Amino acid sequence: MYLVHVRLRAPDQTSLPPDAAQLFLGCARDGEGLEHVSAHGDAVGGPVVGFYLTAPSLALAERAASALCHRTLLAHAAFAAWSVVSFGAALVPQHWNSLLQSDGRDMQMQDPSTRNLFHPF
Incomplete structure (x- = not known):
């Protein structure tokens, strides 16, 4: 879907x-x-x-x-x-975050300086 x-x-x-x-x-x-x-x-x-x-x-x-x-x-x-x-x-960030967590990865999905999920680094 x-x-x-x-x-x-x-x-x-x-x-x-x-x-x-x-x-x-x-x-x-x-x-x-x-x-x-x-x-x-x-x-x-x-x-x-x-x-x-x-x-x-x-x-x-x-x-x-x-x-x-x-x-x-x-x-x-x-x-x-x-x-x-x-x-x-x-884009549904919660979906992708849950996939990363269930896979055992710990990957930051946002720019730490702005907390913007889709801001390019």
């Missing part, structure tokens, strides 16, 4: 509808592999919708999430003038 985040841009800082996740779920098609949707209107950088999909590859999961998101934006008046800013697989 893949988690694909789609970042959205709203006109005039409009917030996500309260039933946004259900609106996206309702536009899913058979064969897209959609399992679950989470919507985060208060995410840093703008609204984000998380699509949990089963797919044979990350590329296919990202393609399905993008198609589903664009279809939903076109289908519902609540998303009039909304646009997709970006989409891509989400």
